[in-house]
Amino acid sequence: MAGQNETAPERHRVVVIGSGFGGLFTTKALRRDDVEVTVVAKTTHHLFQPLLYQVATGILSEGSIAPPTREVLAKQKNASVLLGEVTDIDLEKKTVTSVVLGRPTVSEYDSLVVAAGASQSYFGNDHFAEFAPGMKSIDDALELRGRIFGAFEMAEIGASRGDNVDHLLTFVVVGAGPTGVEMAGQIAELAHRTLKNDFRHINPDDARVILVDAAPQVLPPFGAKLGAEAKKELEKAGVEVMLGAMVTDLDERGLTVKFKDGETKRIDSVAKIWAAGVQASSLSKTLAEQSGATLDRAGRIGVNPDLTLPGHPEVFVVGDMIALNNLPGVAQVAIQGGKYTAKTIKARLDNKAPLEPFKYFDKGSMAIISRFNAVVMMGKFRLTGFIAWLAWLFLHLLYITGFKGRLTALLHWAISFLGRGRSERTTTVQQIFARQALQRLEHGAADLVSEPGKYDSQRKAAAEAEVARREELETWAAEEARLSDANERGKQQKS
Numbered sequence: 001m002a003g004q005n006e007t008a009p010e011r012h013r014v015v016v017i018g019s020g021f022g023g024l025f026t027t028k029a030l031r032r033d034d035v036e037v038t039v040v041a042k043t044t045h046h047l048f049q050p051l052l053y054q055v056a057t058g059i060l061s062e063g064s065i066a067p068p069t070r071e072v073l074a075k076q077k078n079a080s081v082l083l084g085e086v087t088d089i090d091l092e093k094k095t096v097t098s099v100v101l102g103r104p105t106v107s108e109y110d111s112l113v114v115a116a117g118a119s120q121s122y123f124g125n126d127h128f129a130e131f132a133p134g135m136k137s138i139d140d141a142l143e144l145r146g147r148i149f150g151a152f153e154m155a156e157i158g159a160s161r162g163d164n165v166d167h168l169l170t171f172v173v174v175g176a177g178p179t180g181v182e183m184a185g186q187i188a189e190l191a192h193r194t195l196k197n198d199f200r201h202i203n204p205d206d207a208r209v210i211l212v213d214a215a216p217q218v219l220p221p222f223g224a225k226l227g228a229e230a231k232k233e234l235e236k237a238g239v240e241v242m243l244g245a246m247v248t249d250l251d252e253r254g255l256t257v258k259f260k261d262g263e264t265k266r267i268d269s270v271a272k273i274w275a276a277g278v279q280a281s282s283l284s285k286t287l288a289e290q291s292g293a294t295l296d297r298a299g300r301i302g303v304n305p306d307l308t309l310p311g312h313p314e315v316f317v318v319g320d321m322i323a324l325n326n327l328p329g330v331a332q333v334a335i336q337g338g339k340y341t342a343k344t345i346k347a348r349l350d351n352k353a354p355l356e357p358f359k360y361f362d363k364g365s366m367a368i369i370s371r372f373n374a375v376v377m378m379g380k381f382r383l384t385g386f387i388a389w390l391a392w393l394f395l396h397l398l399y400i401t402g403f404k405g406r407l408t409a410l411l412h413w414a415i416s417f418l419g420r421g422r423s424e425r426t427t428t429v430q431q432i433f434a435r436q437a438l439q440r441l442e443h444g445a446a447d448l449v450s451e452p453g454k455y456d457s458q459r460k461a462a463a464e465a466e467v468a469r470r471e472e473l474e475t476w477a478a479e480e481a482r483l484s485d486a487n488e489r490g491k492q493q494k495s
């Protein structure tokens with residue numbers, strides 16, 4: 001009988017690295033196709049990075065911008081999710097190695113989509129990271145939240161003792177791109193509006209919020225006019241904008257900036273935020289070493305016009321990791337790149353002609369400056385103020401993944417923008433210090449979790465002890481019950 005001994009042909013295996021915009025949108029776009037998708041990512045969530053600053057400043061909870069990838073893809077039967085940090089890609093063997101707590105998993109692929117994004121760049125001063133966290137992950141945002149609200153708390157204690165607390169009430173944001181602008185604007189609003197009545201020994205309104213950048217203007221990608229407008233609005237909101245100021249040194253108590261004319265200035269500040277510079281995932285280096293593809297200064301990899309890796313048509317790179325036609329590192333590049341990649345994979349499986357080269361459709365850029373105030377650039381249109389803020393609100397709601405996330409965000413925005421409150425001000429010592437403690441372990445988190453079998457002998461001894469302990473507890477419980485049933489409690493014992 002035909003086909004009796006034949007096994008069903010294996011489905012085309014697509015491994016997607018990353019559950020960010022690029023990874024998730026590639027996967028979703030493959031939902032109707034005859035493929036088996038495995039999403040390998042080092043976090044269990046999809047992260048809406050553009051709203052991280054609202055988690056850091058207590059407006060939104062981390063859950064509302066980071067739904068579990070597993071839940072997002074629960075109904076997509078051809079997709080599975082694998083937690084793990086990809087440490088190696090073997091282009092020859094077509095395998096991806098990912099690691100969780102020191103334990104590796106190897107996944108084989110027919111097509112590979114690498115969408116591992118970018119991390120913070122300290123321009124060679126990586127030691128700044130300890131004192132000025134960046135804002136790329138939930139860990140970053142929660143650590144910053146702890147540091148910002150913690151600085152006000154420490155200032156309150158210091159002021160009650162009569163100490164000078166200026167360094168605790170000075171907040172410095174490095175980098176005047178959209179993230180830095182939004183962050184500075186929100187810290188200012190926190191100090192001048194939200195915390196107004198909450199302290200007894202300090203006046204949060206006295207806090208200084210300084211936005212520092214080596215560039216001569218705010219928001220360079222928005223053009224000179226919108227940049228100038230944004231600067232004016234930031235200053236109105238209480239942010240000191242320090243331009244042409246390059247950070248040359250940074251430690252736990254402050255930072256030094258140097259101006260073009262050689263003048264240097266020391267700013268005493270405990271809570272500092274790094275929002276300058278990005279560096280593509282180191283996986284681009286892994287790919288470049290094996291394929292000969294080029295890397296630019298930010299570590300982004302040169303890809304073909306169809307987003308494939310030179311010499312490897314089965315490997316696609318999307319989003320923040322690519323250097324192609326000066327495309328910006330924005331969510332839409334990753335989303336559109338992901339959808340395009342899915343279409344290419346499908347066209348190949350259907351034996352159709354290759355698609356036209358990837359073309360990015362610019363849907364515009366926006367940054368919120370303060371409550372009801374934003375700047376928006378859409379093609380030739382430039383918007384500022386309330387209308388721009390409404391456009392910001394609408395688009396962000398549209399792109400937050402899931403109904404739950406949208407609803408929660410909307411409620412929290414009502415609390416913060418219509419009212420004065422911030423519902424997510426909880427911080428813990430662990431959020432501020434645990435990551436640093438983990439980094440000091442020789443093998444990171446892997447040192448906290450033993451290899452299987454390591455504690456077998458202790459387990460056996462514990463099991464034996466458990467039998468004796470159980471007998472003891474049973475005897476105790478029986479005696480307790482007898483005392484109650486026989487109504488003997490509180491009565492004099494017969495000798």
Ligand SMILES: Cc1cc2nc3c(=O)[nH]c(=O)nc-3n(C[C@H](O)[C@H](O)[C@H](O)COP(=O)(O)OP(=O)(O)OC[C@H]3O[C@@H](n4cnc5c(N)ncnc54)[C@H](O)[C@@H]3O)c2cc1C
Pocket residue numbers: 017018019020021022023040041042043045046047048049050051052053084085086087115116117118135136178179281283318319320321329330331332334366
């Ligand atoms: C604070 C901030 C604000 C922003 N604001 C805006 C904005 O307003 N508008 C806009 O358009 N863009 C904004 N962006 C940029 C936008 O978020 C990025 O362009 C977009 O996220 C890029 O998508 P991606 O898929 O390439 O990478 P990401 O979304 O960063 O996803 C990368 C994924 O790869 C995973 N990963 C990384 N390394 C590994 C590894 N080794 N192994 C396994 N998994 C790995 C990560 O966990 C993550 O899931 C902002 C970015 C930040 C950080």
